[in-house]
Amino acid sequence: MPGPLGEFELIAALASRLEAPPDGIGIGDDAATWHPTPGMLAVATTDALVEGIHFRLDWTTPRDLGWKALAVNLSDVAAMGAHPRHALVTVAMAPDRADVVLGIYEGIGECARAAGVYVVGGDTVRTTGPLALTVALYGEVHPDRLLRRAGAKPGDVVAVTGAVGAAAAGLRVLAGDEPVDLSVAAPLVRAHVRPQARLHAGPALAAVGVRAGIDVSDGVASEVMHLARASGVEVEIDLCQLPLHPAAVATFGMVQARDLALTGGEDYELLVAVAPGVLGVAQAAVAPHTGLTVIGRVTGLAAGGRVRYVANGDALGAPGTGYVAF
């Protein structure tokens, strides 16, 4: 990696943004190593962000971008009910982008410290193309406390943590096609550029017996369909129950805020199916961190999955396999 910093200087500068793991085995070796916790399942996920596709550096700071690159992976691990432990970070960059990459690592380090994750390795490569960030994240979960997409059962209620629609509304604010009150819309932009993964809610829900979950990385409509398909069930969603982010409603109105929540994505909330008898304890379990709002129910078995939308209980058109904006 030629440039203002040599390859080894750059790697040293990047490493200085990160906290070393307490055992430290394998740092500087061909691979990182760690001691798995006995009896736990290993969990692994990876997500990549590409400049011009997933982010624009005139819309986000390098530091926020680094935070987000790790946070989107934390969300996947939380959606399994698991605890994140170790990350590998790969950066593809043009030689003149070292300053940007140093800022990105500040954000990765900040997010890692907040999550109790250690960045134990990675790769820094040159590219002639856009800057790209790939994080591979390893975690652990007790085999009896796994959240799966396939776990929804007839009779379950469907619920979502926190509020939805904020991140997509923030993206729309950044796109700047319409005038908005930035004093109201600021939390939307922040939701887009610096998402908060539901690290505590995932394991907390799994601990009280919830077995079906997915994170809201795409829109709610798409995630509900994934859950319905993997579980082989029909899900009914009441659009009037969606916990829309108040700033999204204030900025874009109820109808558009709902649309952003259903089809926009990047909220990184957790969508779960819960037996009605467990709902109260599930809400109590996440209460220190966030709410858990019922937005629908599993109405029966359906091979291949099906989702129906209602508004305050009234049917809206024909059942389909996905949500169509109206």
Added chain:
Amino acid sequence: MPGPLGEFELIAALASRLEAPPDGIGIGDDAATWHPTPGMLAVATTDALVEGIHFRLDWTTPRDLGWKALAVNLSDVAAMGAHPRHALVTVAMAPDRADVVLGIYEGIGECARAAGVYVVGGDTVRTTGPLALTVALYGEVHPDRLLRRAGAKPGDVVAVTGAVGAAAAGLRVLAGDEPVDLSVAAPLVRAHVRPQARLHAGPALAAVGVRAGIDVSDGVASEVMHLARASGVEVEIDLCQLPLHPAAVATFGMVQARDLALTGGEDYELLVAVAPGVLGVAQAAVAPHTGLTVIGRVTGLAAGGRVRYVANGDALGAPGTGYVAF
């Protein structure tokens, strides 16, 4: 991922190139999961390949490229004395490259089957830039059988598996600046486009008590320096003992073949430091798969590391921290 194949069709087509893991937990979920082997250390590494920087599709087939993307990571795991287990594959591609990516997955699948590795997840993202492949590889090793860069001790001999210089010579053949006899040079090209990681040799050496190792991903000179620096020792390398690949010598002559081995890289052999009393059993341990040639010795302690080069025992210039081509 728009294009001739839709996103879900592409992912299904890619998955069909791969073998599903026997337990299959987490496939299609937010993250992959597996059962770690009790008592083993976790090992993880990642390496990325970018078009135009690390490969050219007029010099390699997509299938060979897929093989190589996994193999370079297998080499890192082998260099820890570890066994590879699970991989995550991230592809960044322009929408019109689906055919190339399908070919790449053929090669990844082929390499994974040969290594007993399961590809359990990944990410497929769009890019406006060059095609890029990132593999994160997870493996396991017994805590008492770890190869480390820092394990070399005064009195050890330094040895390398197989032959060196072939991959860099193959790259030079592909660059095509000079006429070569392709009937002789074909193994060199193959060494460059389809490297064979020393999957068996790494754990076999660790099992007989070898504790210091590194893989030859850069040139031998650079890897020897890493070993010397991490171990805080002085290493003497006898240039006349390097096991140069015979086709590299036949094609480019002894002096240039030696230079390619020392500074070229991508041979993915293992470089180890071995106590003299263990050398015979180490050579026997790798003998079913490859040779193990003594190329030098650890002559003493040296803070920060030092490497000296000799030829048949005669000193060559001043000791330095790296090899300078002559």
